[in-house]
Amino acid sequence: xxxxxxxxxxxxxxxxxxxxxxxxxxxxxxxxxxxxxxxxxxxxxxxxxxxxxxxxxxxxxxxxxxxxxxxxxxxxxxxxxxxxxxxxxxxxxxxxxxxxxxx
Numbered sequence: 001x002x003x004x005x006x007x008x009x010x011x012x013x014x015x016x017x018x019x020x021x022x023x024x025x026x027x028x029x030x031x032x033x034x035x036x037x038x039x040x041x042x043x044x045x046x047x048x049x050x051x052x053x054x055x056x057x058x059x060x061x062x063x064x065x066x067x068x069x070x071x072x073x074x075x076x077x078x079x080x081x082x083x084x085x086x087x088x089x090x091x092x093x094x095x096x097x098x099x100x101x102x103x
Contacts, residue, residue, distance in 0.1 A: 020032075026061075027058060027061070027062065030054055030055070030057070030058035030061075031055075031058065033054050034051045034052075034054040034055045034058070035051075037050045037051035037054065038051040067096070067100060067103055068096060068097065068100035068103075071088055071092075071093060071096045071097075071100075072093075074086070074087040074088045075087070075088045075090075075093045
């Protein structure tokens with residue numbers, strides 16, 4: 001199993017290599033690898049698992065370790081036009097603010 005996983009990773013890297021450009025970020029590389037895996041799901045379903053794992057890993061890198069900070073970001077979210085569009089209800093936000101150290 002380990003050998004096949006290494007083979008899959010090298011294969012994905014080789015396929016992604018042709019789409020790399022100067023100045024590409026690691027987030028973009030992760031997205032590129034995940035998209036490549038998603039397209040390859042027609043070859044074998046295991047690629048969907050790999051795509052999901054890459055995407056989740058990338059999301060973990062982009063998310064704060066502080067639950068309160070994440071909730072505040074979601075509460076203060078603005079839409080594309082700049083209007084308030086909170087993703088967390090006020091009462092939930094207040095509970096998290098009050099108990100964030102215990103959470």
